[in-house]
């Protein structure tokens with residue numbers, strides 16, 4: 001047996017466990033919040049429709065495959081770092097380096113995702129690469145990694161590709177990965193937890209909401225963005241009823257009696 005088999009298998013198992021843990025913890029916490037806080041969250045449901053029977057199991061199954069693909073990307077990224085092709089530093093950075101690197105990688109990922117996502121919605125790609133994700137018309141947090149293998153490869157490609165051009169600190173890469181899964185499960189939560197006015201208030205209007213991505217799942221051809229609303233606004237792909245749908249689902253955090261039924265589709 002070649003000498004590299006055992007360390008590679010150990011790397012693989014380790015990477016798989018980390019990717020799996022990230023998914024299980026994030027989707028699990030979001031599901032727990034929605035379940036345990038149902039008195040507060042039920043009125044904030046975005047769609048009238050409930051997830052179909054078996055939706056969660058299907059989303060979970062496809063996500064397991066994606067976790068495997070991400071683990072392979074993570075092995076490739078570690079190998080590239082060891083070979084000196086990319087540079088991830090495990091030294092302690094200064095606070096402004098952390099801030100600068102984090103902003104850079106999040107902005108780059110947002111742009112990458114928007115254009116990759118537009119590509120996945122082309123006739124040539126949709127059926128083979130993106131239909132799996134869109135089987136969730138009423139998404140749940142477990143849809144976060146529910147991708148066809150080709151989409152999983154494209155989703156995982158971003159990090160090593162970015163690191164080829166920009167050296168980073170390990171702690172920033174970790175923060176990026178946590179922010180990514182956190183925003184991802186929030187976007188698929190099926191509940192609008194932000195208060196009314198959020199999509200129009202200048203300090204928050206540039207952030208996407210759960211309604212933003214939920215409309216992408218229920219309606220299709222709009223809202224391709226990930227973290228920020230900019231690309232959809234610049235390119236005219238924002239859902240025409242985004243603000244209206246958001247306001248229909250959002251409930252004030254304090255002082256108002258929550259609605260008992262969701263009022264938007």
Ligand SMILES: [Zn+2]
Pocket residue numbers: 117121130134216
């Ligand atoms: Zn899509």
Ligand SMILES: [Zn+2]
Pocket residue numbers: 133139143188213217
């Ligand atoms: Zn989605």
